[in-house]
Amino acid sequence: MFMQSPPVERLLESLRRLPGVGRKSAERYALHLLTLPPEISEEFSAALIAARRAIGWCPLCKNLTDIMPCAICQDPKRDCTTICVVERPTAVLAIEKGGGYRGLYHVLHGVINPLEGIGPEALQIDTLIERVQKNDVKEVIIATNTTAEGEVTALYLAKRMAEFGIQATRIAHGVPMGGGLEYADDVTLLRALEGRLPL
Numbered sequence: 001m002f003m004q005s006p007p008v009e010r011l012l013e014s015l016r017r018l019p020g021v022g023r024k025s026a027e028r029y030a031l032h033l034l035t036l037p038p039e040i041s042e043e044f045s046a047a048l049i050a051a052r053r054a055i056g057w058c059p060l061c062k063n064l065t066d067i068m069p070c071a072i073c074q075d076p077k078r079d080c081t082t083i084c085v086v087e088r089p090t091a092v093l094a095i096e097k098g099g100g101y102r103g104l105y106h107v108l109h110g111v112i113n114p115l116e117g118i119g120p121e122a123l124q125i126d127t128l129i130e131r132v133q134k135n136d137v138k139e140v141i142i143a144t145n146t147t148a149e150g151e152v153t154a155l156y157l158a159k160r161m162a163e164f165g166i167q168a169t170r171i172a173h174g175v176p177m178g179g180g181l182e183y184a185d186d187v188t189l190l191r192a193l194e195g196r197l198p199l
């Protein structure tokens, strides 16, 4: 069967790296892509390669960006004494959509997860510490998700920030426990940021 041929297996494997895509969805997407006219499938892969090459990590906040440093880090109107720490670039998008936050960000690219062998050294924590040491940062808002791993990471960060005399606060009201920040609505997120508490 053609679905077992090595090139199709490779495509299925690639599609399964997408969030929420299991074996069945991967097969459905693969079949769809293979049924499209060749020029459309080729444009699909060319667009993916071009976008991937154009986007990298901001050298300062580690968010995804097409300019270095990113537009937020370069914006002179942003309050550079406040850094909001998030797990993923999706959380920056969610908070920016609300429009009420005027500080900077730092993207960890994950959370501490001992069960999966992810320790602090695997995350963008050293780069955060470097930033708070080099710059006049007064407050670090920890906006990791309210999952068990997000809480462990928040406590770890608060302890590290205390070593450098930096006040760490945690987003509070409204963000559902066990939830991802990207699923909260704009108002809930803004309230959570405004209602942050010292850790």
Ligand SMILES: [Zn+2]
Pocket: 058, 059, 060, 061, 062, 063, 069, 070, 071, 072, 073, 074
């Ligand atoms: Zn940046």
